[in-house]
Amino acid sequence: MAVPAAKQRLSVPFDYDKYLRPGKLPHIWCPGCGHGIVLKSLLRAIDKIGWEKDNLCMVSGIGCSSRTTGYVDCNTVHSLHGRAFAFATGIKFSKPELNTIVISGDGDAMAIGGNHFIHLCRRNIDITVLVYSNAIYGMTGGQYSPTTPAGSYATTSRYGNIEPPFDPCEMAKAAGATFVARSTAYHTKELEKILLQALEHKGTSVVDIIDSCPIYYGRMNKFKSASHMMNGLEKDGTITVAQAAKLTPEEIGGRQLRGILHQAERPEYCENYDNIIVKQATATKGA
Amino acid sequence: MPNSKKKLLQGNEACVEGALYAGCDFFGGYPITPSTEIAEILSVRLPQRGGKFIQMEDEIASLGAVIGAALAGRKALTATSGPGFSLKQECLGYACIAEVPCVIINVMRGGPSTGYPTGPSQSDIMQAKWGTHGDHPAVALTPASVQEILTETVRAFNLSEKYRTPVIVLYDEIIGHMREPITIPEPGELEVINRAKPECAKEDYLPYDENYLVAPLAPFGEGYRYHVTGLNHKADGFPVNDSEIIRENNERIMRKIDENIEDIEKNEEVFLDDAEIGIFTVGSTARSARFAVNALRKEGIKAGLLRPLTIWPFPDKAVKKMADQVKFIVVPELNLGQMIGEVQRVGNGACEVLGINRVDGESIHPTQIIDLIKKHK
Numbered sequence: 001m002a003v004p005a006a007k008q009r010l011s012v013p014f015d016y017d018k019y020l021r022p023g024k025l026p027h028i029w030c031p032g033c034g035h036g037i038v039l040k041s042l043l044r045a046i047d048k049i050g051w052e053k054d055n056l057c058m059v060s061g062i063g064c065s066s067r068t069t070g071y072v073d074c075n076t077v078h079s080l081h082g083r084a085f086a087f088a089t090g091i092k093f094s095k096p097e098l099n100t101i102v103i104s105g106d107g108d109a110m111a112i113g114g115n116h117f118i119h120l121c122r123r124n125i126d127i128t129v130l131v132y133s134n135a136i137y138g139m140t141g142g143q144y145s146p147t148t149p150a151g152s153y154a155t156t157s158r159y160g161n162i163e164p165p166f167d168p169c170e171m172a173k174a175a176g177a178t179f180v181a182r183s184t185a186y187h188t189k190e191l192e193k194i195l196l197q198a199l200e201h202k203g204t205s206v207v208d209i210i211d212s213c214p215i216y217y218g219r220m221n222k223f224k225s226a227s228h229m230m231n232g233l234e235k236d237g238t239i240t241v242a243q244a245a246k247l248t249p250e251e252i253g254g255r256q257l258r259g260i261l262h263q264a265e266r267p268e269y270c271e272n273y274d275n276i277i278v279k280q281a282t283a284t285k286g287a
Numbered sequence: 288m289p290n291s292k293k294k295l296l297q298g299n300e301a302c303v304e305g306a307l308y309a310g311c312d313f314f315g316g317y318p319i320t321p322s323t324e325i326a327e328i329l330s331v332r333l334p335q336r337g338g339k340f341i342q343m344e345d346e347i348a349s350l351g352a353v354i355g356a357a358l359a360g361r362k363a364l365t366a367t368s369g370p371g372f373s374l375k376q377e378c379l380g381y382a383c384i385a386e387v388p389c390v391i392i393n394v395m396r397g398g399p400s401t402g403y404p405t406g407p408s409q410s411d412i413m414q415a416k417w418g419t420h421g422d423h424p425a426v427a428l429t430p431a432s433v434q435e436i437l438t439e440t441v442r443a444f445n446l447s448e449k450y451r452t453p454v455i456v457l458y459d460e461i462i463g464h465m466r467e468p469i470t471i472p473e474p475g476e477l478e479v480i481n482r483a484k485p486e487c488a489k490e491d492y493l494p495y496d497e498n499y500l501v502a503p504l505a506p507f508g509e510g511y512r513y514h515v516t517g518l519n520h521k522a523d524g525f526p527v528n529d530s531e532i533i534r535e536n537n538e539r540i541m542r543k544i545d546e547n548i549e550d551i552e553k554n555e556e557v558f559l560d561d562a563e564i565g566i567f568t569v570g571s572t573a574r575s576a577r578f579a580v581n582a583l584r585k586e587g588i589k590a591g592l593l594r595p596l597t598i599w600p601f602p603d604k605a606v607k608k609m610a611d612q613v614k615f616i617v618v619p620e621l622n623l624g625q626m627i628g629e630v631q632r633v634g635n636g637a638c639e640v641l642g643i644n645r646v647d648g649e650s651i652h653p654t655q656i657i658d659l660i661k662k663h664k
Contacts, residue, residue, distance in 0.1 A: 075507040078516035086348035090355025119344035280334040
């Protein structure tokens, strides 16, 4: 069937190659994994904000999400499990002119890197954190993570997970992040828009991105396919802040909120420190 | 040194002077006894000169931030003690495989675990070598005076910059907290080495170029876009599964130290030329050993001291020479026997090796060394 003229693509397709390292694809992610979709949204957001690759730094920890840094053509560090927040703090604080993004996963950010995540938010250092939340340790074969819902199955919760899950957004907000948002791999346009706002934000911005792991989480929890999983968890399992505002808590049910969940203004860490440097340098000179 | 400044300083204060002399412009740390003065003083001094100081949320993050800072082009330092050094092992291994220059000060206190925070020890000698998993290069320096803490901190930065590897400075709490008159060197008086920067075209840059034993390191943000990982990697920094490349890279990071051992090694010898009895030790214990050697010589006993200022890589050659020459070697150390194993390994039965050990938070007194030597000779 012919595509109606009005629906035909009018703009030139986005050139992802501009931001991807030649020769590094195909990526390691499994068929049905949403990480590649998230990466595409991120690259479009980076393009919109117009950051030069030379001044862009991406730091990741360990896990499936953290392999992202290998594919992006900028200054990249694939650091240690949970430690991307510390590495990124050292880089950003050393060279505030570097636009710095941390790519992390739910296990990386909420478990082994939980303390570093909290303190990065508390400092309000100008770093954007993406948490690819697929509720599972994918790289090691599907163990339950701090965001795995209670009652669901993983290779280390064969009888159903008895631990309640963390909400990365609540954690970020409580710790002091000044921009907190959530989207999903399913809502690609919305995700791009939210990521752009996160990148534009001065201070610590955290975006929790609900993403699906059909290979491990999906199979263990009886999702028929990757698309069933996306529809179930990302599309039907979430609701925008605006939509939720018109509903009662009962009507919202277990659905997670999407959109900007928290925004505040607070002095940024590197700028605060620069004020000390200026004062001290002046004082020392005068002495 | 006519214009040099004389000062009465504590060991940890001298460490700060050495770091700043070497051009340290980043400190990431976490409070821990008995090293905390280094952080406290740098929190004042660094911003005065445009440098960056950050107190991180834990010991792991401190070295993580230091590695990040080093990749951004800074000369970065952290300081800690035993329990913190244990936590730093993870990032230490990362700095080894990713070849990130940085300096770690470890003011040794009693262990294991929380142990004896305010008491001296030399019980991290082996941790400095073997603490992090996997085979990796280890460079560790052992100053024995306040003046040497300054000069060895400068040397630690120089070696880390030259060989793109973390360098550890190990000194016990006695040296860290004692006060001695020292001379602050004038600018230019001590050599200061900065890491080699790439000269190639930006698109040709390989952070682990196999044409070099130590490839130049580009700071982030200067147009050399590259990847850093703790995985085994190839010349361009990307992970590999190729066993040949993995072997070559793992061996090269060891080779860059082994092949430059003469540049890295530094020993002091006291009456060793004609010695019939050898002493091998470092740090505060070496001060007692020096006293003992002088006292024994006055009594006509030919004792001599070999004092390494670089404990890792281990001074095999110097120890071998001593072992072949003397009747026996005494190894006094503030632990239950760490360096002695290395001396026995190198000596390989050429002479007897005796230990003097203390783990009670007290120093080894010269008389302990003198008595043992007199009894055993």
